[in-house]
Amino acid sequence: MDIQELATDIPVEGEHSIEGIDFITSGEQYLTFMLAQEQYAVDILCVEEIRSWEVPTKIPNAPTYIKGVINMRGIIVPIVDLRLKFNVGQASYHDTTVVIVLTYHDEDSSKTIGFVVDAVSDVLNVEEHDIQSSPAFGGCIQPQYIEGLINVGKNVVTLLNVEHLQKVEKHASQH
Amino acid sequence: MSVDLSQFIPSFLEESFEGLELMETSLLNLEAGDNETIHSIFRAAHSIKGGAGTFGFDAVTDFTHLVETLLDEMRDGRREVDPKDIEILLTSVDCMRLLIEAARDDEEYDEEKIKQTTKQLSQTLANTSTTNDVNAEPSTIENEHAVNDEASDEQSIYQIHFVPEHNLAKTGNDPLFLFNALADLGDLTTVANTSELPALTDIDPQELYLSWDLTLKTEASQEDILEVFEWVEDDCLLEITKAENKNDAEPEPEENSIAQQPEKAVQIEQANTTEENTDVAVQSEQTTQNTSATVVDEASTSKPKAKAKVEVSSIRVGVDKVDNLINLVGELVITQSMLSELGSDFQMDKIERLNSGLEQLLQNTKELQESVMRIRMLPISFAFNRFPRLVHDLANKTGKEMELVIKGEQTELDKTVMEQIGDPLVHLVRNAVDHGIETADVRLANGKPEKGTISLDAYHQGGNIVIEINDDGGGINRQKVFAKAVEKGIVEPNATLTDSQVFDLLFEPGFSTADQVTDISGRGVGMDVVKRNIQSLGGRIQVDSTMGKGSCFKVNLPLTLAILDGQLVKVGTETYIIPLISIVESLQVDRELINQVSGDMTLYRLRDENVPILPVYQLFGLTTDFTNIENALLVVVEADGQKVGLMVDHLLAQQQVVIKSLKDNYQQVIGISGATILGDGSVAMILDIPGMIQMALSYAQNKHQKNSTSNQSAIGEHC
Numbered sequence: 001m002d003i004q005e006l007a008t009d010i011p012v013e014g015e016h017s018i019e020g021i022d023f024i025t026s027g028e029q030y031l032t033f034m035l036a037q038e039q040y041a042v043d044i045l046c047v048e049e050i051r052s053w054e055v056p057t058k059i060p061n062a063p064t065y066i067k068g069v070i071n072m073r074g075i076i077v078p079i080v081d082l083r084l085k086f087n088v089g090q091a092s093y094h095d096t097t098v099v100i101v102l103t104y105h106d107e108d109s110s111k112t113i114g115f116v117v118d119a120v121s122d123v124l125n126v127e128e129h130d131i132q133s134s135p136a137f138g139g140c141i142q143p144q145y146i147e148g149l150i151n152v153g154k155n156v157v158t159l160l161n162v163e164h165l166q167k168v169e170k171h172a173s174q175h
Numbered sequence: 176m177s178v179d180l181s182q183f184i185p186s187f188l189e190e191s192f193e194g195l196e197l198m199e200t201s202l203l204n205l206e207a208g209d210n211e212t213i214h215s216i217f218r219a220a221h222s223i224k225g226g227a228g229t230f231g232f233d234a235v236t237d238f239t240h241l242v243e244t245l246l247d248e249m250r251d252g253r254r255e256v257d258p259k260d261i262e263i264l265l266t267s268v269d270c271m272r273l274l275i276e277a278a279r280d281d282e283e284y285d286e287e288k289i290k291q292t293t294k295q296l297s298q299t300l301a302n303t304s305t306t307n308d309v310n311a312e313p314s315t316i317e318n319e320h321a322v323n324d325e326a327s328d329e330q331s332i333y334q335i336h337f338v339p340e341h342n343l344a345k346t347g348n349d350p351l352f353l354f355n356a357l358a359d360l361g362d363l364t365t366v367a368n369t370s371e372l373p374a375l376t377d378i379d380p381q382e383l384y385l386s387w388d389l390t391l392k393t394e395a396s397q398e399d400i401l402e403v404f405e406w407v408e409d410d411c412l413l414e415i416t417k418a419e420n421k422n423d424a425e426p427e428p429e430e431n432s433i434a435q436q437p438e439k440a441v442q443i444e445q446a447n448t449t450e451e452n453t454d455v456a457v458q459s460e461q462t463t464q465n466t467s468a469t470v471v472d473e474a475s476t477s478k479p480k481a482k483a484k485v486e487v488s489s490i491r492v493g494v495d496k497v498d499n500l501i502n503l504v505g506e507l508v509i510t511q512s513m514l515s516e517l518g519s520d521f522q523m524d525k526i527e528r529l530n531s532g533l534e535q536l537l538q539n540t541k542e543l544q545e546s547v548m549r550i551r552m553l554p555i556s557f558a559f560n561r562f563p564r565l566v567h568d569l570a571n572k573t574g575k576e577m578e579l580v581i582k583g584e585q586t587e588l589d590k591t592v593m594e595q596i597g598d599p600l601v602h603l604v605r606n607a608v609d610h611g612i613e614t615a616d617v618r619l620a621n622g623k624p625e626k627g628t629i630s631l632d633a634y635h636q637g638g639n640i641v642i643e644i645n646d647d648g649g650g651i652n653r654q655k656v657f658a659k660a661v662e663k664g665i666v667e668p669n670a671t672l673t674d675s676q677v678f679d680l681l682f683e684p685g686f687s688t689a690d691q692v693t694d695i696s697g698r699g700v701g702m703d704v705v706k707r708n709i710q711s712l713g714g715r716i717q718v719d720s721t722m723g724k725g726s727c728f729k730v731n732l733p734l735t736l737a738i739l740d741g742q743l744v745k746v747g748t749e750t751y752i753i754p755l756i757s758i759v760e761s762l763q764v765d766r767e768l769i770n771q772v773s774g775d776m777t778l779y780r781l782r783d784e785n786v787p788i789l790p791v792y793q794l795f796g797l798t799t800d801f802t803n804i805e806n807a808l809l810v811v812v813e814a815d816g817q818k819v820g821l822m823v824d825h826l827l828a829q830q831q832v833v834i835k836s837l838k839d840n841y842q843q844v845i846g847i848s849g850a851t852i853l854g855d856g857s858v859a860m861i862l863d864i865p866g867m868i869q870m871a872l873s874y875a876q877n878k879h880q881k882n883s884t885s886n887q888s889a890i891g892e893h894c
Binding site: 077078 | 749750794795796797835836837839840841844846847850852856857858859860
């Protein structure tokens with residue numbers, strides 16, 4: 001969407017203009033990807049890069065969904081297989097298997113972790129009010145990882161919470 | 176208009192600690208009549224006071240003022256420099272440090288100590304020696320100070336005419352602060368003069384057009400008033416007249432006295448960080464006449480203290496090192512452009528040029544790596560400079576006479592290593608003073624000089640740095656140590672131990688041979704901590720001692736924590752790195768020497784020692800083709816005196832590796848101290864030997880527990 005186009009839509013006065021400006025600055029875009037047959041999305045601003053799958057160096061005694069670490073331009077990046085972590089689909093490695101490297105900035109630090117997914121599909125533009133909260137029925141993904149659901153055409157995309165995805169890794173293998 | 180001063184507080188703190196350290200060193204070297212040293216101590220104190228005043232650390236300001244007064248008297252020759260005063264000043268330096276630290280952390284401080292020292296200082300000041308010439312011409316601040324000090328008891332009225340320059344506010348000064356400070360001194364009436372105020376349209380809101388006539392009724396001296404204006408006196412016209420006073424109506428726009436100069440320099444440094452950056456290169460020890468250079472000097476010779484609470488620590492780097500780095504980067508860029516030009520139109524006949532280009536690239540990167548490493552290197556004097564004071568204090572406390580000799584203080588060491596080696600060294604020096612050096616009469620009786628000597632020496636040896644702590648005291652009593660060890664049940668009474676084995680017993684937890692526990696040392700806590708700290712830095716400690724001649728503690732440390740010499744080994748598909756320093760030997764297993772003992776424990780007979788075998792694949796849960804212990808390769812490593820044999824598939828090359836933390840993006844992994852990137856771009860894990868031994872132990876314990884529970888229930892089978 002073009003900035004110029006948006007500018008004409010902004011009401012000049014009152015609270016509407018504040019909303020309008022807010023809309024431009026927050027400009028939420030999401031990267032969607034596939035796990036088995038399901039679609040998932042993450043905030044595109046957290047995406048550091050998308051890499052093709054390579055066999056990582058194993059971390060001794062780590063949980064199975066942590067595949068190991070890779071060297072990303074001198075940074076040691078751990079690789080998590082989301083399919084194993086969420087228990088969705090088969091953990092097999094093909095030509096389209098990719099690693100989405102996400103960086104999440106805390107107040108004082110940042111963490112970079114790579115996530116193995118079946119395929120990357122699209123970039124979505126979503127307004128905040130289009131994000132629905134997820135019902136707490138079933139599903140094998142723990143609710144803290146889910147930020148909400150987005151309707152895209154006939155499909156429903158699960159929006160993931162990057163902060164939690166990164167945080168939980170900290171203690172993952174201690175139990 | 177006011178400026179947010181809080182942004183300058185970190186630099187103030189840093190400079191203050193530097194100033195304090197300078198004061199301390201100078202005080203220890205101070206001898207009577209050494210005016211230059213007194214001057215530099217005074218300047219340091221004065222800068223701290225000025226800074227503290229600006230940031231509103233009143234406790235610091237008030238206390239430092241007393242110190243400064245005492246120093247002032249010494250500086251003017253009105254007071255003889257005697258050891259007692261130096262002692263008080265040293266305590267005062269401690270108090271100032273305490274106060275500044277309290278101000279930094281916004282915490283309570285030990286008021287009792289401050290009060291006590293304040294009292295001592297005031298008492299000393301009260302006994303002012305009488306070389307003071309009251310009739311001295313009041314042409315310099317110092318003399319006036321003296322005059323006014325005596326006259327300061329009664330209230331007097333001062334008329335202050337204060338005309339600031341228009342740009343005063345832009346320099347970060349606010350007249351309101353000044354007036355508030357004046358109001359603290361006494362009754363203040365202010366009359367603003369608005370005559371210079373331009374028309375509203377011409378007003379520059381950042382300029383200051385007002386001037387003031389102030390009347391102050393106070394007990395304070397003229398110098399106290401001048402001090403309020405100290406920071407602005409160059410930017411204003413200031414007249415202070417004392418009503419009903421003999422020497423009234425004397426205009427006071429002061430000449431720059433030496434005392435005020437440093438503050439301006441500090442102010443400039445704070446305001447202008449680029450200037451500070453260029454200044455830091457000045458490493459000279461000399462105290463020059465040029466006062467602003469001296470301030471820089473103070474800054475560069477002192478230690479960047481990194482207390483746990485200060486999150487961001489800084490490092491001062493000589494400009495030559497940075498220049499060198501820039502040159503290298505320049506060369507790298509040239510090499511890069513040469514290579515990319517070559518690559519854009521490559522034919523096989525250019526292969527020679529390509530090779531030479533790559534060679535050059537290799538050279539460049541190596542040099543770059545070295546010089547980046549050098550940036551983190553600091554001379555070890557940063558760690559050594561606390562010892563003169565320590566030894567001085569300890570000598571006073573124990574009543575022993577000794578001197579400290581420091582050698583090799585220019586030897587460079589990685590900053591991180593330096594920060595962590597400080598405490599162990601303090602411990603070793605304390606021990607040397609307390610246990611090593613004998614009292615003067617014992618020394619004389621043994622035909623030694625009355626004064627004991629402790630020497631600290633640092634030098635490079637191979638890729639390591641060696642720090643030696645020598646004393647010429649009584650040495651370690653071998654029998655006593657041995658007897659104590661037997662008593663504690665650490666060794667068998669009939670064991671035969673070499674000297675070095677006996678001395679190593681000193682590092683056992685809870686071991687002390689001191690007959691008397693003093694408040695300096697002897698509680699037996701510590702030496703084990705010293706050893707552990709040194710080991711955690713990848714170093715080791717050796718003891719050598721001759722009865723009656725003295726002892727030598729030798730600390731061996733790696734130059735840096737960022738690079739490690741490693742042995743690459745292969746287990747299954749994975750490559751691991753074993754730190755070379757922990758490897759004892761590597762060998763091929765001889766099946767004759769394998770013993771299965773006490774159930775399921777595999778031991779290897781290495782000469783006359785039994786070394787447990789740890790198969791790495793088992794510990795790390797890997798699959799490998801080499802699971803048969805016979806004919807396997809064994810890397811014998813040692814940690815905490817425990818030898819184990821790591822069973823690996825292949826031995827690969829030895830190489831230097833750059834240590835990368837796993838914690839940055841992941842977490843600490845048991846048995847792994849970090850990771851590194853190999854030549855082919857893949858990641859390899861660096862083994863943490865003590866961690867692996869720990870791992871194997873808990874593995875074994877789990878097994879025991881399983882066994883015992885299955886025995887109890889009597890149904891479980893062995894798994």
